[in-house]
Amino acid sequence: MTSHELERVIAYHRITKHAPGRYARSLGYMDWDTQPDPFRRFDGAPRVELPLRADALRTKYAELYEPGAVAPHPLGIDGVATFFELALGLTAWKGYGESRWSLRADPSSGNLHPTEAYAVLPSIAGVLDAGVFHYLSHDHCLEQRARVAPDRAREFAELLPSGGFLVAVSSIHWRESWKYGERAFRYCQHDAGHVLATLRYAAAALGWSARIVDGVGDDFVARVAGTQRKEYLKVDALDREHADYLVCVAPRDAVGAAERVRERASELAALLDSADWTGVPNELSGDHYEWDVIEGVADAAREPAGATAPEPPEADAPRLLAALPDQHVSASAIIRGRRSAVAMDGKTSISAEAFYGILDRLLPRANTAPLDALSWKPRVHLAFFVHRVVGVPSGLYLFERNASVHDTLRAQLGDGPLWTKPPGCPEHLRLHCVTERDLRGLAASISCQQEIAGNGAFSLGMLAEYRASLEAGPHWYCRLFWEAGVIGQVLYLEAEAHGLRGTGIGCYFDDLMHRTLGLEDDALQSLYHFTLGGPVDDERLVTLPPYAHLAERAAR
Ligand SMILES: Cc1cc2nc3c(=O)[nH]c(=O)nc-3n(C[C@H](O)[C@H](O)[C@H](O)COP(=O)(O)O)c2cc1C
Numbered sequence: 001m002t003s004h005e006l007e008r009v010i011a012y013h014r015i016t017k018h019a020p021g022r023y024a025r026s027l028g029y030m031d032w033d034t035q036p037d038p039f040r041r042f043d044g045a046p047r048v049e050l051p052l053r054a055d056a057l058r059t060k061y062a063e064l065y066e067p068g069a070v071a072p073h074p075l076g077i078d079g080v081a082t083f084f085e086l087a088l089g090l091t092a093w094k095g096y097g098e099s100r101w102s103l104r105a106d107p108s109s110g111n112l113h114p115t116e117a118y119a120v121l122p123s124i125a126g127v128l129d130a131g132v133f134h135y136l137s138h139d140h141c142l143e144q145r146a147r148v149a150p151d152r153a154r155e156f157a158e159l160l161p162s163g164g165f166l167v168a169v170s171s172i173h174w175r176e177s178w179k180y181g182e183r184a185f186r187y188c189q190h191d192a193g194h195v196l197a198t199l200r201y202a203a204a205a206l207g208w209s210a211r212i213v214d215g216v217g218d219d220f221v222a223r224v225a226g227t228q229r230k231e232y233l234k235v236d237a238l239d240r241e242h243a244d245y246l247v248c249v250a251p252r253d254a255v256g257a258a259e260r261v262r263e264r265a266s267e268l269a270a271l272l273d274s275a276d277w278t279g280v281p282n283e284l285s286g287d288h289y290e291w292d293v294i295e296g297v298a299d300a301a302r303e304p305a306g307a308t309a310p311e312p313p314e315a316d317a318p319r320l321l322a323a324l325p326d327q328h329v330s331a332s333a334i335i336r337g338r339r340s341a342v343a344m345d346g347k348t349s350i351s352a353e354a355f356y357g358i359l360d361r362l363l364p365r366a367n368t369a370p371l372d373a374l375s376w377k378p379r380v381h382l383a384f385f386v387h388r389v390v391g392v393p394s395g396l397y398l399f400e401r402n403a404s405v406h407d408t409l410r411a412q413l414g415d416g417p418l419w420t421k422p423p424g425c426p427e428h429l430r431l432h433c434v435t436e437r438d439l440r441g442l443a444a445s446i447s448c449q450q451e452i453a454g455n456g457a458f459s460l461g462m463l464a465e466y467r468a469s470l471e472a473g474p475h476w477y478c479r480l481f482w483e484a485g486v487i488g489q490v491l492y493l494e495a496e497a498h499g500l501r502g503t504g505i506g507c508y509f510d511d512l513m514h515r516t517l518g519l520e521d522d523a524l525q526s527l528y529h530f531t532l533g534g535p536v537d538d539e540r541l542v543t544l545p546p547y548a549h550l551a552e553r554a555a556r
Pocket of ligand 1: 104109111190400450
């Protein structure tokens with residue numbers, strides 16, 4: 001890593017800021033002729049059809065957050081199938097007139113879905129041979145990319161987490177840049193963060209644990225996923241994938257398992273290099289428009305192998321008992337029922353108890369989904385615009401997700417603000433009121449004039465410890481967005497569990513947000529916004545089941 005790479009990342013962030021009347025560069029319209037295919041497929045790769053089993057899962061939503069509440073499911077085909085259905089599967093088709101588009105368990109900016117996932121699995125008797133598999137959500141199947149020779153399958157299994165497997169995640173930046181231009185790299189990272197959380201939630205629903213594998217570096221992730229192999233030369237460079245991270249899925253202790261994977265990473269890579277690889281990736285667009293800064297920042301923010309291990313989270317905070325309207329609601333129903341609100345009603349409020357319960361879910365705790373998928377101490381904090389929380393005055397609030405950011409925030413905001421704890425706020429939640437006033441208009445203005453940010457019960461900006469993180473290595477740029485994406489996913493599911501809806505907001509005016517808070521330098525930067533409230537549905541849309549096109553398989 002050189003200071004040149006750090007400068008490139010910082011420059012990328014600066015030039016992709018939106019400001020009133022000056023948006024980050026993009027085509028400014030959607031070129032339907034070059035619209036990328038939202039599904040990657042591998043021609044010629046053998047397929048393993050997966051059963052649809054998520055409906056039958058008995059795990060309750062509340063149990064996702066209770067370590068040990070769900071007995072680990074065996075690592076068989078049903079477990080793997082349920083895992084992918086919950087993490088990345090289709091959840092519905094939407095229709096308007098002749099148009100149809102699918103929704104998935106993971107949200108995505110513009111519903112463009114840049115994220116791809118590859119499972120590294122041991123052999124499952126009678127079902128699949130050990131190797132690397134691409135998950136194709138459209139057909140709920142695994143496409144076998146690499147097959148490990150049967151006489152090496154045992155050696156291979158020993159390099160994987162015991163009783164578990166690995167998932168390598170990558171992004172196709174072009175899918176997002178097609179619509180969003182230069183800001184798209186940010187959105188790809190948000191989406192990768194959401195996916196990290198959906199993988200962790202899916203693992204929790206099956207009684208498993210999951211965690212990012214530190215220190216292996218992007219080249220290793222690409223080698224495992226096969227995304228730098230020569231067969232990719234057959235498609236345009238922009239249709240290729242950029243490695244993001246590797247996740248270790250293990251029956252219980254993913255922390256120890258991830259560490260063991262890291263220690264033997266070179267053996268695993270060598271064994272996979274010698275495996276039998278099949279399949280050619282599909283072309284996603286007939287033509288492309290290249291945004292140089294995206295490839296530039298992707299290169300500068302690459303994670304090298306052996307990066308210093310991050311500082312782990314502090315000791316667990318006490319846990320609040322969640323005040324859910326239905327304590328018995330199923331995890332699968334919440335996970336697959338998650339949707340983004342397209343509009344908020346401007347009326348619905350939530351109780352202070354529910355609000356504090358949601359905040360509590362955003363604190364990391366050992367063995368608790370999904371935040372334990374991240375190996376580092378929280379670096380992203382929340383600035384809330386509270387609009388309608390009963391018993392909590394409307395205004396601007398700061399929620400510190402670690403205690404050590406307090407001095408930075410106080411120094412940045414100065415002594416003018418109130419800095420008081422709101423009524424009834426549990427001691428362990430570091431929530432401070434900065435200003436009491438009606439911020440509905442301002443919240444919408446900051447979110448590129450999107451009314452949803454003012455019409456929810458609250459909206460928020462995610463303040464990352466930006467400068468200090470980047471100084472630890474430019475790859476932290478991506479990690480901060482991943483953390484923001486994980487937070488976003490918690491908020492989406494919590495909204496659903498409270499009978500409400502959330503929406504991730506990638507379009508916001510960066511420096512207007514910073515000025516509103518009084519932030520003067522780049523010690524902190526707002527990397528993602530979110531709103532949560534009572535949704536207004538678009539009655540013109542029809543909703544269809546996710547896998548009607550696989551009806552035959554479901555009936556088996
Ligand atoms: C990173 C990110 C940014 C988003 N930004 C916006 C936004 O600025 N405005 C908006 O209305 N929706 C936004 N969304 C919501 C997406 O449009 C939504 O996830 C997508 O259409 C898929 O729908 P679903 O979430 O219901 O599956 C965003 C979602 C993500 C993940």
